[in-house]
Amino acid sequence: MSAWLSRKVSAFTIHDVDGSEAQKEAVNYIAKEFEVSTENLRTIVKQFNEDIDKGLQRHGATVAMIPSFVQGRPTGQEKGKYLALDLGGTNLRVCEVNLLGDSKVTIHQQKFVVSNELKTGEMRHLCDYIADCVDSFLTENGSDKLDSDLQLGFTFSFPVNQTAINRGTLMQWTKGFDCHGAIGKDVVIMLQDSFRRKNLNVNIAAIVNDTVGTLMANGYRDPKSHMGVILGTGTNAAYYEKMEKILKWDHGEINVPEMAVNMEWGAFDNERRVIHLTPYDNKLDRESINPRFQIYEKLISGMYLGEIARNVLLHLIDRTLLFNGLSSIDLNKQWSFETAYMSTIEADATQDLSDTQHVLESILAIPTTTLIDRQIVKKVCEFVGVRAARLSAAGLGAVLSHCNKVEEGCTIAIDGSVFEFYPNFADNMMAGLKELFGDQIENKVKFSLARDGSGLGAAVIAMMAHNAPKI
Template sequence: MVATAPEEFLVCRDNIEEIGANFAECFKKLAWDSKDQFITTPIHALPTGNETGTFLALDLGGTNLRVAVIQLLGSPSHGTLIIEQKRSEIPAHFKCASAEDLFSWVGDCINDVLNSYLENSAVTQKPSIMKMGVTFSFPCEQSSHSKAILMPMGKGFTFKRTRDLATLLLSHEYCIPVEIIAITNDSVATLLSVAYIHPGAAAGIIAGTGTNATCLVPASDLSESKQPKEGKAVLCNTEWSINGTLPPVEKYRTAADIALGNASEKPGFQPLEEMISGRYMREIVRLSMGEDIGPEYKEPYSLPGETCSSVEACTEWTEAAKFLPSGWNKEKVTRFMEIAKAVSERSAVLLAAATYGLMKFNGAVEKSKGGELVIGWTGSVLEKHCGYQKRYQQALDQLLGDEVKAVLVEAQEGGIVGAAVLAGMVMEGTT
C-alpha cells in the first residue's frame, strides 16, 4: 500500500496544455514508426449513411459480450434497428482459460441470438446465411476486413497465443450458416456508429474498462510500411493505452501508479490505461489510501468502482460514509472523498489531453476552426462515473479555446452498431 496525497493527482490539471501538445508530438512519432500502435485498418473512409441491410453483430469487450441482429435503415433516417440482442458478462474463469474455451462460450451466445431471431414472428423465411460484423476490443493485426490475428490482450485476459479471430469464431456450429465479412475494434466501431448518423465525426473514444481511440490519419503521416494501398487517409486504431504513450505522462505518475504498474499482469505494458480506465481508477484510490483503507479492501481490486463514484456524488462526509465500511471516522471518509475525486479528475483531464493531441496531430482541430468537432464516445466511465463526462468536456473546451466547439456524441450500442455499419460498408464497397 502506497499512501498518496490527492494533490499529487491534480498536477496534470495545471499542466493540461503542455500535456496535450506533448501527446500531439507523441502521436506523430507513433503513427510513423510504432508497430504496436496506430495500427492501420482496411478502412479509408467514413460511412455515407446510405448503407442498408440486416447483419449479425458481435461485440466482445473487456467485461461484456453483446450479440445482436441489426438492420441498417439507410437514407433518409440514417437509423438502425436492433431486432434481437443478448448481453452477457464474461465469466471470470474464461479470462484465464484458453482462447478455444472462451470462444466456445461466445459461440453458444451467438446461437442463442440466432435462435431468437428465427423465432421472431417478423422473420418469414430462414436466411441461407448471416453476414456478420465483429467488434473485438483488443489489439489485432488485420490484413483484410475479415482476417484478424489476435495480439496480447490485456484487460485481465492471460492467454498469449496468437490466433486468427475468424477461425476461432467459425469453429462453432451455428443454426444459421455465418460468414464473417467485417472485423474491427471498439474505438473504430464507436466512430463508425456515430459517423453513420453524424457525417464528418472526427474520432471514436473509449473510456470504460479500458481506453482507446480511432481517427482518420493522412497517409502522408504514416511510414512506408503502414501506407495504404489506396486512398489519401486510413482509419487507425491508436491503441493509445499502451507503453508508447508513456512520455507525455511519465513525470505525472505517482507512487500509487508505479506500484499498480509493477503488480500488473504485464508491468509497463499499458501505463496510460492504468492512469485513465475504469479497471484501474478504483485500484489507484485503494492504493492511495495506504494503511487507512482498512481490512475490508485489503485485497487488490476489492474496492468497487461504483463505491468511488457514489462517494464522489456526496457533498458531506456523513452522506459519503453510508457507502463505506462502518466505523470510518470523519478524517478517513473525507480523505477517501478527496482521493476518489482527484483520481477521476486526473483521468478525465488526461483523456481530454490525449483526445486533443490526437485531433491536433491529424489536422481535425485546424479543419474544425469556426465550427464543431464531433467526437463519438462510449464506455461506462464516461457514461456513469459521477461528474466524469462534465470534467472531460470542460477540459476539452479549455484546450480547444473559443474557435472550436467539441460536441460529444454517445455511441448508443456503438460496438454492435459499428460492427453492423462496417459490414454494410463492406457489402456496398464504401470502405
C-alpha cells in the same frame, strides 16, 4: 492548496476540509501530487502528437496506430440487415441490426455468459460456444432459414495484428482470457470454421476494434463524427486519418482518402517522460499484471482509479491522519475500493456526507468515520477523478490538433462507464480543452455518448466491408 486545484475542484465540492493542521497539510500535498497544470497539458499534447506521428510512420511504436482497413465513412443512408458479435469480457453479445436509412436503426440483441472454463480452455471450444450462441439467436429470431449468408461484424476487444478487414492474428490475451491454441492464429478463420461445422449461413465480413465500432456507430447518426473513444474499464481511441499520413501502410495502393486508425493510446508514455506519476500510481503499476505497460490507461480508466484512491487512503491511515489510523480487512484488499464507490462519493451532496459514510462503514467495514474523515476521502476522490479527466483531455486535444479539427470542429463519440457515470468527468475534460484551445472550443467540439456503440458499429462495418472493393 494550489491555485489550479482550488479553481478546478472547489467548483463542484460541497465541503471544505477542516481538521488538524497535519491533515490540511497532507491534503494540500496530495492535491499538488495530482495537479495537471495548463503547462503540463500542453507538454503532454506535444509528446502525444510526436508519438502519433511515430506510430503512423513505423510498426512497433509505443502508440501503435493500427490501420483498421475500414474504407470510407457511413452516410446514414445505408440499409440492410446485419449481425454483430461483441466479445471482450464476461458477456458475449449477439446483435441483429436493421439499418433503415435516414440515420435510423433497430437493434435486437441478446447476451450470453462466457464461463471461466471457456475463457481458459481450448480456443476451439470457445469458438464452438460462440457459434452455438449465434445459432440459438438466429433460430429464436427466425433468421436461420435465409438462403444467402448473413454478414457479421466481429468486435474482438483484444490485441490483434490486423492484416485485412476480415483477417487478424491474436497477439495476446487480456481481461482474464487465456484460451489455448489461439495466440498467433487468425481468430476470424477459427470462428468461421466453427460456423461452418454448425452449418450456419453467417460470413464474418469484418473484425473490429471497439473504438472503431464506436466511431462508425456514431457516424451513422452524425456525419461530423471524427473520433471514437472508450472511457470505461479501459481506454482507447480511434479517428479518421488521411491515407497519405499512414506512412507505414504496406498493403498495396488503395483509392480512398482516409481510414479509421485504432490508436491503442493506453500505452502512451510507457517511457514516463511527460506525465508525473505519484507514489500511489507507482504502487498500482508495480502490483498490476503488466508493470510499466499501459501507463496512460492506468491513470484514467475505471479499472484503476479506485485502486489509486485506495493507495492514497492507506497512506493517510498509516500516518494516523484518517479513520484514527484504523483500516479494515476489506479496504486492505487490492481492488476493493471500486471506482463506482468514487462516483458515489463525488456525487454526495448530503450535509453530513452520509452516502460516503455508507460506502466507508457499511460496505468497506471501516469501524467509524468522522465528518472530517469523509471530507478528506471526498477530496482524494476528486483529485484522482479530476486528474483522469484532464489527462483524457490531453489525448483528445492531441488528436484534434493533429487533424486540424480545432477550428473546423467535430463530434467525439465516447462510450464507457467513466464518461457516462463519473460525476463531472465530461465537464472537466471540456475545461482542459478550453485551457488548451480557448473557450470557443466548446462551440466547436461536441461530446456524444455512444452507449454500446460497438454493436451497431460492427454491423455498419460489416455492411461497408461487404460492399467495398477488397484491399
